[in-house]
Amino acid sequence: MNDRDDAAAFFGKVTASTTHELQNVLAIIKENAGLMEDFIQMGPENLPDLLERVTRCLGKIKEQSYRGVDLTSGLNGFAHTTDMLLVPVNIYEIAKRLIFLSKRVFLQEGRQIVLSDCKNPPSFETDPVLFQKILWHCLECLVGIQDLTADIRVTIVNSDAGKGIDLCFEDLALDNASFNQKLQGSAKWASIQASCKAINLTTSPIDQAPMGIRILLERSALT
């Protein structure tokens, strides 16, 4: 698969998952509107707690509207990352949006992706599509290690060790050699490394607990 097809497949998966969730939001709104119609058809004389019931429906509609707005705003921001080839990227913000939008995809695999808070996230100028694709493939790579079922924690790195991002299993019992073998044996690993090289990132396995993948910016890439 070439880079363009690969990026299209990644965008397709995230979009499909997000729009599926939006359908659920709309389904809830539709059912609550329908329920209020049912109440009207029944007549207030048959429903002594009509006001309470209608208020509950309206509350749910309002709550789902907020959820829908969050999803569409996230999806819109994600879509606009294709606008320019090179932009300043705040690592925390871009990871936060991607994790929010792809939550459902990984939940389907029984995994939760958790992002640690970060007060002072690094920024750098890069191709945002390629950067997100790398994060996505790293998550897929970790989730694809079949016998590990732990959730994954994403942490922004901004220290003397460098600037970048760690994606690690929350809880893992595996020896270093097995982990390295599984990770580097994964079909995606070579492609992740090639993509990282293209945008001045380095990637390496973290083979001590918490195990995972570290992506670091090369010094020349920092803004």
Add this chain to the structure above:
Amino acid sequence: MKIQKIKILLIDDEEEFISTLAERLELRGYLCKTAVDGQSGIQMVANEPFDIAILDLMMPGLNGLDTLRQIKKITPDLPVILLTGHGSTKDGMEGMRIGAFDFLIKPLDIYALIDKIKLALGQTPQVKS
């Protein structure tokens, strides 16, 4: 509006969706129970009798198709109507191959759902009133 008490199991991880759908079906005389994941749904089917199940295909953990397979092992004759999103009709067709009665696309039309329930139970569907 009142019809004979038919017992429906609704399985969907969107709790707000199934609780509202259950309330709408109950207003129409059905008896509803809900499960928010495939595993709980399977357990409920194993523990008590239902006339029909309505099952979402896209759920975290045990997905809809795997849940359907398990349900069909426990109660092969239980009619199951699948719920799916646009673009996932392939999964709906696959579900029918496994033994689902039919599938509907979310967001639902309550009248289409009730017609489908009636058809699955061998009753005559009614035109929207």
